[in-house]
Amino acid sequence: MDIVGFSITLGITSVISLGSGWWCINNLKKARYLLDTPTSKVRSAAQGYVELYGVLKEGLGQQSAPLTGETCVWWSFAIDEQVRSGKNNKRWQQVEKASSAALLCLSDGTGDCLIDPQGAHVIPLTKQVWYGSTRHPRQELPRKNILQSMLSGVKRYRYTEQRLHVDEPLYAIGDFVTRGGGHDAFDLTATQGAVIREWKGDFSGLLRRFDRDRNGQLDEHEWHRVREAAEQEAQRLHRQLSADPAQHFLRKPQESQPFILSSHGEDDIAKRFVWQAIFAACLCIGSAVASAFIINSSFSILLNG
DSSP: OHHHHHEEEEEEEEHHHHHHHHHHHHHHHHHHHHHHBOOOTTOOSSEEEEEEEEEEEOTTTOOOOOOOEEEESEEEEEEEEEESSSOOOOOEEEEEEOOOOSOEEEESSSSOOOOOTTTTOOOOOOEEEEEEEESOOOOOOSSHHHHHHHHHHHOOOOEEEEEOOTEEEEEEEEEEEEEEEEEEEEOOHHHHHHHHHHHHHHHHHHHHEEEEEEEESSOHHHHHHHHHHHHHHHHHHHHOOOOOHOOOEEEESSSOOOOEESSSHHHHHHHHHHHHHHHHHHHHHHHHHHHHHHHHHHHHHHOOO
């Protein structure tokens, strides 16, 4: 019996079984989050984990996708190079990738919500794949079909670009927070302390305002007046911030909840996760059966050997 071969094979099947089992559970959890979280309206959404559905607006401005130059509000791209793997085999190796970090703007008719796409699983409607002979396809824009691209000459690079555009539908689930409009949590003591620390930075100015006996020091009564004035200033700052219009944001949750932006609807995304979970479950069971078969065969060889 080849102990080394047995160990390697058993290790590979065990890792595949454990990894696919985790993948199955993770996808089922994502599907449950999507199906169990009710859709909220921007105007009345509670602070925390929410699901929104609306239309993409121009928001803070549009940008050009780096590979095609198409106007959009979000993009991501990947460049793969064809490299040799052995004498006659070739494989694609990723050499470059990037994605847009600009804020998106979702509107659902009740209000606008700015979305920070960093850390999100983005599933866009537009995805283009084409091939070329230069690393950066400045002059090699996508052709009508992959076959035409492959037959047009030697193609060492594969380009993939995904985009979100204005007026496209957007499903979004993540951490919702509102700034301004009286929604910000206000800590009077902390704000008062911050005001006093700022005033202490200009101690001569503090003395001019509150040192009534002009002895160059602040006694207990004068410090009491400083604290009262700082409290009034803190309340004024809070009123000023509360008067600003409310601004809604969606971002990546701090916990392990999924953060998803998609041009497809909730049901379509949930189905994807369910099918991926089913595939992972089959892979997990198959790998576990293979591991059991290897162990059983090894024991049979030992007993008969």
